[in-house]
Amino acid sequence: xxxxxxxxxxxxxxxxxxxxxxxxxxxxxxxxxxxxxxxxxxxxxxxxxxxxxxxxxxxxxxxxxxxxxxxxxxxxxxxxxxxxxxxxxxxxxxxxxxxxxxxxxxxxxxxxxxxxxxxxxxxxxxxxxxxxxxxxxxxxxxxxxxxxxxxxxxxxxxxxxxxxxxxxxxxxxxxxxxxxxxxxxxxxxxxxxxxxxxxxxxxxxxxxxxxxxxxxxxxxxxxxxxxxxxxxxxxxxxxxxxxxxxxxxxxxxxxxxxxxxxxxxxxxxxxxxxxxxxxxxxxxxxxxxxxxxxxxxxxxxxxxxxxxxxxxxxxxxxxxxxxxxxxxxxxxxxxxxxxxxxxxxxxxxxxxxxxxxxxxxxxxx
Numbered sequence: 001x002x003x004x005x006x007x008x009x010x011x012x013x014x015x016x017x018x019x020x021x022x023x024x025x026x027x028x029x030x031x032x033x034x035x036x037x038x039x040x041x042x043x044x045x046x047x048x049x050x051x052x053x054x055x056x057x058x059x060x061x062x063x064x065x066x067x068x069x070x071x072x073x074x075x076x077x078x079x080x081x082x083x084x085x086x087x088x089x090x091x092x093x094x095x096x097x098x099x100x101x102x103x104x105x106x107x108x109x110x111x112x113x114x115x116x117x118x119x120x121x122x123x124x125x126x127x128x129x130x131x132x133x134x135x136x137x138x139x140x141x142x143x144x145x146x147x148x149x150x151x152x153x154x155x156x157x158x159x160x161x162x163x164x165x166x167x168x169x170x171x172x173x174x175x176x177x178x179x180x181x182x183x184x185x186x187x188x189x190x191x192x193x194x195x196x197x198x199x200x201x202x203x204x205x206x207x208x209x210x211x212x213x214x215x216x217x218x219x220x221x222x223x224x225x226x227x228x229x230x231x232x233x234x235x236x237x238x239x240x241x242x243x244x245x246x247x248x249x250x251x252x253x254x255x256x257x258x259x260x261x262x263x264x265x266x267x268x269x270x271x272x273x274x275x276x277x278x279x280x281x282x283x284x285x286x287x288x289x290x291x292x293x294x295x296x297x298x299x300x301x302x303x304x305x306x307x308x309x310x311x312x313x314x315x316x317x318x319x320x321x322x323x324x325x326x327x328x329x330x331x332x333x334x335x336x337x338x339x340x341x342x343x344x345x346x347x348x349x350x351x352x353x354x355x356x357x358x359x360x361x362x363x364x365x
Contacts, residue, residue, distance in 0.1 A: 001178070003035060006146035008042030008085070011062040012052065015069040016209035017294070018193040018202035021252045022152035022185060028074035030150065030183075039080040040144045040326060041070060043319070046086045047136055050129035051120055067315050069212050072305035077318045085140065087323035090330035094139035094337060095132070101168040102135055102161070110134055112157045119201075138162040142177045143330040150183040153191035154201075173340040193252055198227030198245045210294070212301050219298065223291040228283045235282040241273055246286050253293050262292040 007023060009015060015024065031039055043066050048059045063084060070082060085091060107113060113134060117126055129136075137158050141149055142165075149159060159182040166177045185191055194200055195208025202209050210222050226246050232239040241247050254269050266272045272289075275281045308315060338344040345351065 001147065002037040002145070003148065004038045004040070004144060004146050004178075005030060005036050005148045005150065006040045006042065006141055006144045006180075007150050008044045008140070009066055010044045010048040011059055011066045012048050013062055013204040014065045014211045014213055016202060016204070016211045017249075017253075017298075018152075018209065019069075020073065020212055021193055022191070023150050024070075024073050024075075026150045026183070026185060027080075030148075031075065031079050036148075038144070038329075040146070040329075041075055041080050041082050042085050042140060042326075043067065043083070044085045044140070046091070047133055050127055050133055050136075051122075053127065053129075063319070064312060064315060067319055068305050068308050069301075071308055071315070071318075072301045073212065077322065081322045081325050082319055083322040083326035084319055088143070088327045088330050090327065090334040091136070091139045091143055093334060094143055094330075095136045097337065097341065098135050098138055098165050098169070099132065101165055101172070106161075106164075107131060107134060110157050110161060112154055115154075119203075119205075134158050134161040135165070138165040141180050142166060143333045144326070145178040145333060146180045147178060148183050149180045153184060156182060156184075169337075169340075173337075176336055176340040188251070194245050194248060196222050196226045196245060198243060212298060213305050214298070214302075216295055216299075219294055220291050223287055223294060224284075226287060226290075228286075232276075232283060236279045238279040239276040239281065239283075241277065246283070246290050247273065247276070249290055250286075250293065253290075253297055255293075258289075258293050258296065261296075263289045 005027075007027060009019060027039075027041065030036065043063055045059050045063060048062075049056060052059055067082060071077070075082065113131065116122075117130075120130075122130065134157075138161060141159075141162050151159065159180060163179055166179045169177050192200065193202055195202040195206060196210060197206075197208045199206060199208055210219060214222075223246075226249075227244075228246050229240045229244050231237070250269055250272075256268060259266050259268060259272075263272070266275070272281070272286070276286065335344070335347075339347070342348075
């Protein structure tokens with residue numbers, strides 16, 4: 001079986017560091033291994049419209065922002081197919097067929113859907129498209145026969161729902177769809193990076209993000225405003241690591257070489273943590289170190305992005321070609337799905353011949 005990877009993001013704004021450590025950095029690493037036969041990276045604009053239907057311009061404008069972030073981080077159009085979801089109409093048709101395999105009550109139990117509905121205050125009036133987006137996601141994954149889907153921890157329920165749809169389809173119609181494997185970040189801090197305010201979810205709507213393309217001064221301001229340990233009032237006080245956003249970010253971003261460059265009095269992160277826990281280490285010193293780490297990580301991304309911005313038509317051309325390739329692959333899967341469901345009427349010569357013989361026999365009587 002071919003090794004195929006699919007993943008993507010909703011174009012509702014620029015991508016932030018949560019996207020980067022949660023999935024994007026891993027995508028680039030996997031792309032560069034050369035282990036995959038195909039890699040598909042989707043800009044999920046149709047999915048973004050499920051809760052932005054009254055503001056399509058927001059989605060439209062942010063497609064290029066996401067594409068720029070993708071390539072600035074190292075996704076290479078020569079190695080990965082970058083495409084726009086709405087330009088692959090087969091995905092909508094697959095979603096429609098899969099809807100018959102999922103109950104309303106099952107969608108209501110999906111933890112990710114429940115939390116997203118609550119966050120958007122949709123309890124009283126949930127758009128149908130938004131409610132069913134786990135089904136749309138299953139269509140996206142299965143259309144490309146993805147064997148691996150690198151995502152953040154919050155997407156695990158969605159992948160489980162995809163697996164259920166694959167099992168149901170294959171049990172009813174025969175082995176057709178490929179079951180994907182979820183690939184989580186191998187660093188626990190990257191599973192779900194908190195916002196700079198300490199809230200569990202980093203979100204554009206909550207304004208607690210650090211964007212990949214932010215300027216150095218903006219990054220510094222956000223790092224210096226980060227939530228730490230509210231009980232660590234004086235430098236000599238013992239500090240707690242639990243719920244301390246600064247140390248969570250260091251867990252996600254820090255590399256051994258950064259200590260040699262920016263904080264040589266410490267051997268590694270464990271030594272820094274131990275000093276903070278026993279007291280005698282101020283929050284600002286740790287924040288200054290984190291700022292240096294983030295600046296070192298994000299500066300190459302920001303520089304590449306500015307270079308890419310000089311030729312926007314070329315970026316759109318990459319997306320056009322990628323969407324054309326993706327559409328051909330999805331069309332083949334849809335053809336196989338329709339054949340399995342016995343709704344490929346015009347391609348089924350045996351059906352046409354049998355029906356013709358039946359009516360000819362009836363007429364002869």
